[in-house]
Amino acid sequence: MNEKAVNESARKRLVLLDSHAILHRAYHALPDFVSAKGEPTGALYGLVTMLLSAVAELKPDYVVACYDLPGPTYRHEAYKEYKAGRAKSDPALVSQMKRSRDVFEAFNIPIYDKPGFEADDMLGTIVEEVIRGKEAQASAAVAKSFKDVDIVIVSGDMDTLQLVTGKRVQVYTLKKGIKDTILYDEDAVRERFGFGPELLPDYKGLRGDPSDNIIGIKGIGEKTATTLI
Numbered sequence: 001m002n003e004k005a006v007n008e009s010a011r012k013r014l015v016l017l018d019s020h021a022i023l024h025r026a027y028h029a030l031p032d033f034v035s036a037k038g039e040p041t042g043a044l045y046g047l048v049t050m051l052l053s054a055v056a057e058l059k060p061d062y063v064v065a066c067y068d069l070p071g072p073t074y075r076h077e078a079y080k081e082y083k084a085g086r087a088k089s090d091p092a093l094v095s096q097m098k099r100s101r102d103v104f105e106a107f108n109i110p111i112y113d114k115p116g117f118e119a120d121d122m123l124g125t126i127v128e129e130v131i132r133g134k135e136a137q138a139s140a141a142v143a144k145s146f147k148d149v150d151i152v153i154v155s156g157d158m159d160t161l162q163l164v165t166g167k168r169v170q171v172y173t174l175k176k177g178i179k180d181t182i183l184y185d186e187d188a189v190r191e192r193f194g195f196g197p198e199l200l201p202d203y204k205g206l207r208g209d210p211s212d213n214i215i216g217i218k219g220i221g222e223k224t225a226t227t228l229i
Helices: 019-029 042-058 074-078 091-106 119-131 140-146 158-163 186-193 197-207 222-228
Strands: 012-018 062-066 149-155 169-176 180-184
Touching: 012 019, 012 042, 012 119, 019 042, 019 062, 019 091, 019 119, 019 149, 042 091, 042 149, 042 169, 062 119, 119 140, 119 149, 119 158, 149 158, 158 169, 158 197, 180 186, 186 197, 197 222
Parallel strands: 012 062, 012 149, 149 169
Antiparallel strands: 169 180
C-alpha cells in the first residue's frame, strides 16, 4: 500500500476533509478529554490532530471541510430503513460537532454542506467536478486549472475508497486510532480488496452494509461477493 503521502509533483493538491467521519473516529478512539470549563474536547482534539498531520504530510494547496447536517437525506426517502436502528449520537459528540466548525473558521477553511445530503455527497460531487470531466461546463480558464489539481480525501470512512482514481484521487485514512494512517491509491485498493475502486459499490450491494442497515443478497458474504466480482 502507498504510504508515501508527500506531494512531490508540480501539480496542485486539494485535500477534502470528511469532517463527520473524522470526528466520530476521534470521539471513540480517544479518552474523554475536557476543557477547564468542563466541556468535552476529545473529538475536537482528534480533529485538530488529524488536520495538522494531514497538512504536514500531504502539503495541500487547498483544504475544504465537508459536513453532514441533521435530518433525513434523499437516501432515507429512497430506503426508509437506511441507518435504522443506529443509536443516537452522544450529546458530548454532538456538541463537539457543532463547535468543530469554529476550528475550520479559525483556520479559514471553507465548509461545504447541504440539507438532504451527507458529507459523502459533497466529497463525491467535488471529485466529479474536478476529476471526471464536469469541468467542461465551466469557463476554459477554470477547466484548465482543474486539470492540474489532484485530490486527497481525509476520512475514517472506507466508503470513500470508491472515489479513488489512479493516483489522482487518493484516500488518506486511519488504520488505528488517529495517528496510524495510510494513503490509498488505486493499486492499494486492488491489493486490499482484489478489485478496483469502481467495483466497491457492487461489492457493497452484494454483501450488504450492516453499518448503514443495507441488506445484501442472502447467502452472500465477503468471500462470495469478491469471487462474483
